[in-house]
Amino acid sequence: MTANNMRDDWWKQAVVYQVYPRSFKDANGDGLGDIAGVTSKIDYLKQLGVDAIWLSPFYPSDLADGGYDVIDYRNVDPRLGTMDDFDEMVKVAHEAGIKVIVDIVPNHTADKHVLFQEALAAGPGSPERDRYIFRDGRGEHGELPPNDWISLFGGPAWQQVPDGQWYLHIFAKEQPDVNWKNPDIHEEFKKTLRFWSDHGTDGFRIDVAHGLAKDLESVPLDQMDPLAVQHGLCHDFTSPLWDRKEVHDIYREWREVFNEYNPPRFAVGEAWVVPEHQHLYASTDELGQVFNFEFAEANWDVDAMRSAILAGLKSAEETHGSTTTWVMSNHDVPRHVSRYGLPQVPASSHHQLAKDWLLRDGTSYFEDRELGTKRARAAIMMELGLPGSTYIYQGEELGLPEVADIPWDRLEDPTPFFTRERFIEKGRDGCRVPLPWDSSDVPAPAEWNAGFGTGASFGFSPATKADGTASADPHLPQPLWYKQYAADVEDADDASMLNLYRTTLSLRATLLTATGDTADCAAVDAGHDVIAYTRPSADGRRFASYTNFGSAPVELPAGEIVLASGDVADGQLPQDTTVWILLD
Ligand code: GLC
Numbered sequence: 001m002t003a004n005n006m007r008d009d010w011w012k013q014a015v016v017y018q019v020y021p022r023s024f025k026d027a028n029g030d031g032l033g034d035i036a037g038v039t040s041k042i043d044y045l046k047q048l049g050v051d052a053i054w055l056s057p058f059y060p061s062d063l064a065d066g067g068y069d070v071i072d073y074r075n076v077d078p079r080l081g082t083m084d085d086f087d088e089m090v091k092v093a094h095e096a097g098i099k100v101i102v103d104i105v106p107n108h109t110a111d112k113h114v115l116f117q118e119a120l121a122a123g124p125g126s127p128e129r130d131r132y133i134f135r136d137g138r139g140e141h142g143e144l145p146p147n148d149w150i151s152l153f154g155g156p157a158w159q160q161v162p163d164g165q166w167y168l169h170i171f172a173k174e175q176p177d178v179n180w181k182n183p184d185i186h187e188e189f190k191k192t193l194r195f196w197s198d199h200g201t202d203g204f205r206i207d208v209a210h211g212l213a214k215d216l217e218s219v220p221l222d223q224m225d226p227l228a229v230q231h232g233l234c235h236d237f238t239s240p241l242w243d244r245k246e247v248h249d250i251y252r253e254w255r256e257v258f259n260e261y262n263p264p265r266f267a268v269g270e271a272w273v274v275p276e277h278q279h280l281y282a283s284t285d286e287l288g289q290v291f292n293f294e295f296a297e298a299n300w301d302v303d304a305m306r307s308a309i310l311a312g313l314k315s316a317e318e319t320h321g322s323t324t325t326w327v328m329s330n331h332d333v334p335r336h337v338s339r340y341g342l343p344q345v346p347a348s349s350h351h352q353l354a355k356d357w358l359l360r361d362g363t364s365y366f367e368d369r370e371l372g373t374k375r376a377r378a379a380i381m382m383e384l385g386l387p388g389s390t391y392i393y394q395g396e397e398l399g400l401p402e403v404a405d406i407p408w409d410r411l412e413d414p415t416p417f418f419t420r421e422r423f424i425e426k427g428r429d430g431c432r433v434p435l436p437w438d439s440s441d442v443p444a445p446a447e448w449n450a451g452f453g454t455g456a457s458f459g460f461s462p463a464t465k466a467d468g469t470a471s472a473d474p475h476l477p478q479p480l481w482y483k484q485y486a487a488d489v490e491d492a493d494d495a496s497m498l499n500l501y502r503t504t505l506s507l508r509a510t511l512l513t514a515t516g517d518t519a520d521c522a523a524v525d526a527g528h529d530v531i532a533y534t535r536p537s538a539d540g541r542r543f544a545s546y547t548n549f550g551s552a553p554v555e556l557p558a559g560e561i562v563l564a565s566g567d568v569a570d571g572q573l574p575q576d577t578t579v580w581i582l583l584d
Contacts, residue, residue, distance in 0.1 A: 005051050005097050008263035011203065011289060012323040013512075014051040014389045015505055016101065016268075020331045021058040021080060022067065022475065023434045024394055026461040029471030033434065033460070035081035039089040042096050044487070048397060048498075049505030052099035054205050054268075056331060058086075061110060064174035065153075065414050066331070066432065068103075068207060069110035073192040083199070090200040099202035101266070106189050106250075107208040108175040115188070116176050124165050131182045133168040133214070134161075138222060142166075146221045149229050154418030154425070157229055170211065170229055170241065172414045180212045180250060193257045197265050209269030209281055209290070213247035215240045233274050243273045251286035258288075268325065268389075275311045279318035289322055289389065290315075296327050299350040300340040300375045300576075302529055302549035309386065309531065313518045316388060324388035324518065328379060329396050334358065335431045336379065338402035341372025358426040362404030373399050374576045377500055377565035378547050381578035382531060384508050385545035387521050392501075395435050398485045399497030402430040403478075410477055434460040434474040439486035452477035458486050500565065507563055507580065511537045530554055530573075537582055547578040559583040 005014075025037030035058060045053060057067035060077045067077075076086050090100050109116055115131050122128035124136075137160065138144040145158035145166050151173075158166040159173045168177045178185050193204065210232075216224075224240055225231060232242045251269075258265040267287040271278065275294070282290040292315060294308030316324035328336045334354045342365050345353055357365050376399060384390055406429050408416070413427035438459025458478055461471040483489070490496035512535060524532035529550025537543035541559075548554045553572040559581040561568060566577040573579055 005099060010051060010099065011266040011268075011389060012517075013387065014099075015049065015384070015508070016052045016054050016389060016391045017045055017048070017050040018054050018056065018330060018391060018393045020056045020066075020394055020432055022063075023432050023460075025435065025437065026457075026471070026474070029461050029465035030079065031457075031461060031472035031475050032079055034079070035076060035085040035089050039085070039092050042089075042092045042098065045098060046096040048502055049509060050098060050392065052101055052202065053093065054101035054203075054391070055103060057103045057105060062112060062174060063412065064110070064172045066412065066428075068105050069108075069172065069174045070105050071110045071112045072114075073104070073109075073189075074195045087199060094200065100200065101203040101205055101268075102196050102201050103205045103207060104189070104192065105207040106178070106180075107211045108169065108171060108177045111174045111176055115178075115184075120161055123163060127184075129165075131179055131184055132176050133179050133216065134165045135168070135216075135221065137164065137166050147224060148226050149224075150227075152229060153414045168216075170208075177211075177214070180214070180247075186250070186253065190254070190257050193254060193265070194260070197257075197261050201265070203266030203268070206267055206269045206287060209251075209287065210243045210247060210271035210273050211241060212250055213244040215244060215246075232272055235274055235276075243271070243277055248280060248283075248286060251281065254287070255285055275315055276318075278315040279322070282315070282319040282322040284319070284321040289325060291327055291391070292325050293327060295379075295383065296329065296333050296336075297347065297351070299342075299344050299347055300379075300549070301344055301347065302531065304347045305382075305547075305549070306531055312386075312388065313521065316518045324386075325391060326383045326386060326388060327391045327393075328376075328383065329393040329431065330391070331393065331432055332428055333431065334404075335393075335396065335400055335402040337369065337372040337376045337396075337399050338367055338404070339372070340375035340379070341368040341370075341401070355425065358402070358404050358430060359423065362402075367401070367404070369401055371576070372401065373497065374566060377497065378576050378578040380501065381504055381563065381565050381580060382545060382547045384504050385512070385535070385543065385580060386533070387518050387535065393431070395431075395485075397498055397501040398436070398487060398490055400435075400482075400485050403433045403476075404430055405479075406430060406433070406477060412476065429476055433476045433478055433482075434458075436460065436478060436482040436486040437488065439483045439489050442480065442483050451480055453480050453482070458482050459488075503563060511539075511543055511562070511580075511582075526554060534583065539582070542583040544581045544583050545578060546573055546581065548573045548575055551575050556581065557583055 022033045024033040026033050027036035058080045060071040061067045118128040119132050135146040136142050142164050149157035151157040153172050160166050237245050268289040269281040269287045271281045278290045292312040294311050298304035298308045312324040411429050413429045415427040436458030441456040457474045490498035521535050526532040532546045534542045534544045556571045562580045564579045
């Protein structure tokens, strides 16, 4: 157990590793990652040096949205294992000193969830139907949806049921939004929080945390902003769907549940809100921490990165008792090695550029992977030296680029579904491809664009199932160039991304014992193109991190260079490089 993890407030300065379970490690050979697969890699995660793992949903699901369509919140998808497997994984993780965080999806259930099935069966006006957001339609016979809202995944946000009513779904139609004005929903989710806490879970990641409270009554539905679903960022709390003030009542209620446990359970909210509202979710009377997505949204640009850092630090200062979070990648955004290797355009258009690049199978712009990798190395060191918690997405420690050219007919993500014929959106599968663990089962050379592997899985699945038959292919195809990123290849290479992550994490744990408090972090003015800051180091000296975004080398201050993301010679810091220094 790391010294950090022995503290009750371990989460304030934690490194949390996000596991996307269906693509992490397959233990039984069905081509889908599973819980036993996670257990088998706890040693790897311990060696990496993470404090906690967060598992994206592993609950029973029809996978209409990668598991975020939950059929039963208090069970394990039988394809991924059993509750016994879960308990075993928690035990092994805890023995390794690693905390476990599970994902709670409270904005919507799956349409197959028993509460939604009861709502359908009970009919209009029933107490069961009141647990979701059902409305009558417009038009003479109610044949039109209550309004023209478009769901975030495309297509209408309302779905009609056989008795004529319509239900709201902000995401896929298999994800009906629940009605948080109904007390049964409150009880249901508190039961779920206690269930996983009783199974040893240390904390929760709260999906779409800013969406639960809705006001669909004050204004007639057909007079509401037609783009209310898309208009998520609202400064004045007036959106009918997002970031409403009442959402905080829910989290204050949950805090009482978290505090029933010793140590109190931790939570981090996924809230895509304006930066000045983030701290409301992160209040220690509520969730305790919130994702700051500014890094995930910034391209490799000194101004964008600087303002991302300042926004994160400011949001933490506004929250008494909480810390900030840093996230470069997750299961919803293209991998940052690729983002940083694409042409760097203003932040406002970078998102669109990445989408366009994906749409054209990675051919519309040149992806400079070498440059992207160099920048990603500099970025993780810049990030890990900062106060607060860092969230690492599985495979980023291997420096995996995005798989941009998954064939359309192999995509699983619902976001391309509505657009396949029109080819306007390729979706999020390129960062969800099963991880490459072992290069030895794939004989092909590691060439770019050599196509996808067949009959081998880079050790993602075992060669055979328990009955001796061959394992199924991984559920998303792995490109042959994955070979050079396989964990065994990187393990053997001192200069690999994996070994940089390991060293950075271990130095962070020993050099920076701070609590994640922003007050001990001071910006250093080293010129416009350099992001530099100092913090106290554990040995009483001052720790400093310098990142050079500019083309001219930068003179470093006197001190002991403890780590560099690239070549540093003669006290000069080259472009796209970070160093950690203990100052003289
Ligand atoms: C969150 C998840 C995303 C999912 C959505 C709906 O944004 O991160 O993957 O599609 O919620 O649950």
